[in-house]
Amino acid sequence: MTTGSIGTPQQLRDPNYTPALSQAIPLGIQHVLAMFVSNVTPAIIVAGAAGFGFGSDAGAMGFPDMTYMIQMSMLFAGVATLLQTITLGPVGAALPIVQGTSFAFLPIMIPLVAGKGVDALGALYGGVIIGGLFHALLGTFIGKIRFALPPLVTGLVVMMIGLMLVKVGIQYAAGGVPAKMSGAPEYGSLLNWSAALVVIIVTLGLKFFARGMLAISAVLVGLGVGYLYALMMGMVTVQGISDNWRFAKSFALPEFFKYGFELSAAAVIGFCLMAFVSAVETVGDVSGITKGGAGREATDNEITGATYADGVGTAIAGFFGGMPNTSFSQNVGLIAMTGVMSRHVVTIGAIFLIICGLIPKIGAIIRTIPIEVLGGGVIVMFGMVVAAGISMLSDVAWNRRNMVIFAISLSIGLGLQLEPGAVQHLPDTLRILMTSGLLPAALLAMVLNLVLPQELADESIDEVSGGHAGHGEGSLPHD
Incomplete structure (x- = not known):
């Protein structure tokens, strides 16, 4: 408009x-x-x-x-x-x-x-x-x-939010957690995925090729088209x-x-x-x-x-x-x-x-x-959250200090979320907080950013980047 x-x-x-x-x-x-x-x-x-x-x-x-x-x-x-x-x-x-x-x-x-x-x-x-x-x-x-x-901390946190949730989108597109837990044969079926894909394709098409209100409400329109598809396929009565x-x-x-x-x-x-x-x-x-x-x-x-x-x-x-x-x-x-x-x-x-x-x-x-139609929508939305975090990280100067902070925070946060059994002996409260993945990553990034000396920023990053030099403000190391 x-x-x-x-x-x-x-x-x-x-x-x-x-x-x-x-x-x-x-x-x-x-x-x-x-x-x-x-x-x-x-x-x-x-x-x-x-x-x-x-x-x-x-x-x-x-x-x-x-x-x-x-x-x-x-x-x-x-x-x-x-x-x-x-x-x-x-x-x-x-x-x-x-x-x-x-x-x-x-x-x-x-x-x-x-x-x-x-x-x-x-x-x-x-x-x-x-x-x-x-x-x-x-x-x-x-x-x-x-x-x-x-941006090193906030970008990591936003990216982690998206990474924590993409699993939810995939599970929804496949048929939902209850269907997975019950061993339902339709979980992950072509029918389920087709409903999610309709939403994704319509959403991306509108985002890239439409203008004005259609582009702005692309996810909403995509869900509407997916809903009609599900109705025609008997997934909704x-x-x-x-x-x-x-x-x-x-x-x-x-x-x-x-x-x-x-x-x-x-x-x-x-x-x-x-x-x-x-x-x-x-x-x-x-x-x-x-x-x-x-x-x-x-x-x-x-x-x-x-x-x-x-x-x-x-x-x-x-x-x-x-x-x-x-x-x-x-x-x-x-x-x-x-x-x-x-x-x-x-x-x-x-x-x-x-x-x-x-x-x-x-x-x-x-x-x-x-749930399969909703899955198509949230796959797009959560992917955009990850992309927003990466965009924020593009403002970071990727030197040795910042790469160490990012690497440790991401590894521990994402690792604990993927393998919650690793902290099963912790008290319930602490276990819930740790296995969220997001909180340990955010806290580690904040603490390390405050305590690691800035002098590390001037040192070579060959040791932590496998020999690929950093390329300054706003860029990631690449081959």
């Missing part, structure tokens, strides 16, 4: 400018389309890991809980976005920042709920609430800790869709402490540590919005307010069964593309999300998406 006659260049760079409703509403919905799939996917993954049902014919098992979690993801993404755009005292940046459920927390959430059903959700949401409050606290000094999180629609309410308010509140050391520590990563991501997104939309650096008040909104939005969501929130990077790129800096445009998108979150029938329809 182009700016056309939306306003003058000066108006478009002003966060307080409001375009005419005929233009502001489509622009606001465009922001929702850009983030919609990424926003609801973590809730579906967590619900699936807990053992709730997938697809239109999954029966009543977990139906209300999965639908409710999808509903809360939409509702509180909208609420957190309003905190950013409208603000509440010091909370919020008064910028067009779109909030949504963060993939970054999935490596923490999945082990907490895996196979444990609804009984594990109390501890999960206890972690979300405490982690959200800690995240808000980070707003008071976020600017002072940025030195500990250079009209009766199943009808039952899901009929079973869901037309309107429902969120329930306070729906899943209770339980303090789990693993959940609290995990969410608080990941809050650092999310806070730094938000700082980067705020800077990207002000540079791309207004051609200036973000102010300290904007960064502080955005971090407050991240944490407060997450904590509020936790009280009602919502997922942790963070700023969405894809919407930062959308602002740069449209050139519209208006926070009120994003407010319209937030209101649309809140309306969707109050209508459980929308969550019920989303739940009917076959």
Whole structure:
């Protein structure tokens, strides 16, 4: 979507400018389309890991809980976005920042709920609430800790998030973890993979060859085409869709402490540590919005307010069964593309999300998406997360010191995630944290970056690179 006659260049760079409703509403919905799939996917993954049902014919098992979690993801993404755009005292940046459920927390959430059903959700949401409050606290000094999180650390963490999750995408495309565990013969079948491949092909085709809103909402359109393919192939039944629609309410308010509140050391520590990563991501997104939309650096008040909104939005969501929130990077790129800096445009998108979150029938329809179709979408999304991390790492000077930090952190973090039995004798809390893979990698990278002497940066890297010299800022060693 182009700016056309939306306003003058000066108006478009002003966060307080409001375009005419005929233009502001489509622009606001465009922001929702850009983030919609990424926003609801973590809730579906967590619900699936807990053992709730997938697809239109999954029966009543977990139906209300999965639908409710999808509903809360939409509702509180909208609420957190309003905190950013409208603000509440010091909370919020008064910028067009779109909030949504963060993939970054999935490596923490999945082990907490895996196979444990609804009984594990109390501890999960206890972690979300405490982690959200800690995240808000980070707003008071976020600017002072940025030195500990250079691109070497943040790029590694983002890349690790994607690497931790690509397995989930492959399992979904093949038929899902329950099918794998039960030894179902259809797991990994050509039919299952064909549904996932349809989504991938349509998504990539639109990303590369379409323009405007079609390109921006490529994953959403890809899932829609995949859904129609699954319907034609008998993977979804009209009766199943009808039952899901009929079973869901037309309107429902969120329930306070729906899943209770339980303090789990693993959940609290995990969410608080990941809050650092999310806070730094938000700082980067705020800077990207002000540079791309207004051609200036973000102010300290904007960064502080955005971090407050991240944490407060997450904590509020936790009280009602919502997922942790963070700023969405894809919407930062959308602002740069449209050139519209208006926070009120994003407010319209937030209101649309809140309306969707109050209508459980929308969550019920989303739940009917076959897991194989969803797998095609998340393969693309998680692969893009890995690519984003690699892009951040391109800003690193690949000298001996940085290669050692990267190598050790990646090896131990990824290794423990791939072989969790290696730490089976640790206490439960520590074992969950270590086998997440992400936390040991992030902590090692931060600590090593702080303690290893900078003098190592000037030394030869032949010893650690097998004789291939580094090539300076922004490049990787190559043959």
